[in-house]
Amino acid sequence: MSDPVLKVGDSLKDRARATLGSRNLILVGLMGAGKSSVGRIVAHQLGIPFIDSDVEIERVSRMTISELFAAYGEDEFRALETRVMKRLLKNGPRVVSTGGGAFINDRTRKHIKKSGLSVWLKADLDVLWERVSKRDTRPLLKTENPKQTLENLMNARYPIYAEADITVLSRDVRKEVMADEVLKAVIEAQTESTVP
Numbered sequence: 001m002s003d004p005v006l007k008v009g010d011s012l013k014d015r016a017r018a019t020l021g022s023r024n025l026i027l028v029g030l031m032g033a034g035k036s037s038v039g040r041i042v043a044h045q046l047g048i049p050f051i052d053s054d055v056e057i058e059r060v061s062r063m064t065i066s067e068l069f070a071a072y073g074e075d076e077f078r079a080l081e082t083r084v085m086k087r088l089l090k091n092g093p094r095v096v097s098t099g100g101g102a103f104i105n106d107r108t109r110k111h112i113k114k115s116g117l118s119v120w121l122k123a124d125l126d127v128l129w130e131r132v133s134k135r136d137t138r139p140l141l142k143t144e145n146p147k148q149t150l151e152n153l154m155n156a157r158y159p160i161y162a163e164a165d166i167t168v169l170s171r172d173v174r175k176e177v178m179a180d181e182v183l184k185a186v187i188e189a190q191t192e193s194t195v196p
């Protein structure tokens, strides 16, 4: 068989790694979908660097995301996010877990699409709510009815997340199971695109 990605006997991670080549794998989706926790495991499995854009933004600004929103507002945050993402995506392969709004921004989305394979971790409202309601570090959810806000964000954003190359259903299974599903989906996406 000529395609190294499809060699029988290679492990899941070897095949996914071969599929990725020098491209980045970028995880997108709403707050609580598991981008940071699943992305870290996927990167470990693939043996490539992991970067979380929220963490990188906090590192370069020496402020928390909440402080950035409070001091400069969402528009400035998005501009900084675009600059940071553009830099992070320059060198591949990497697994990059994004902040929930990164893929929604037109400029950031263009950089993501150009630099690799995007994976939408899609979750339903109850799964997301169960996870995000445990912490109050997300400025967009500091509203009177945060669950309703989350639902509004789902309605507005899901058509845009759907532009990702791959969609994986995020649900209440172990993070390692989710990571394996991401690897499988990467291989399947490649297989689909090579089948005439």
Ligand SMILES: Nc1ncnc2c1ncn2[C@@H]1O[C@H](COP(=O)(O)OP(=O)(O)OP(=O)(O)O)[C@@H](O)[C@H]1O
Pocket: 029, 030, 031, 032, 033, 034, 035, 036, 037, 038, 054, 097, 098, 099, 100, 131, 132, 138, 171, 172, 173, 174, 175, 178
């Ligand atoms: N498969 C899972 N099963 C159980 N808990 C999970 C799972 N995936 C993530 N979590 C938990 O849900 C919370 C949110 O996950 P995580 O921070 O990875 O989401 P995120 O998509 O990066 O969110 P944000 O956009 O806010 O950064 C964390 O407490 C994490 O431990």
Ligand SMILES: O=C(O)C1=C[C@@H](O)[C@@H](O)[C@H](O)C1
Pocket: 030, 031, 054, 065, 098, 099, 100, 101, 102, 137, 138, 139, 140
């Ligand atoms: O969904 C969003 O717009 C956000 C998600 C978080 O990851 C942070 O990037 C920030 O709180 C904004």
Ligand SMILES: [Mg+2]
Pocket: 035, 036, 037, 052, 054, 097, 098, 099
């Ligand atoms: Mg995260």
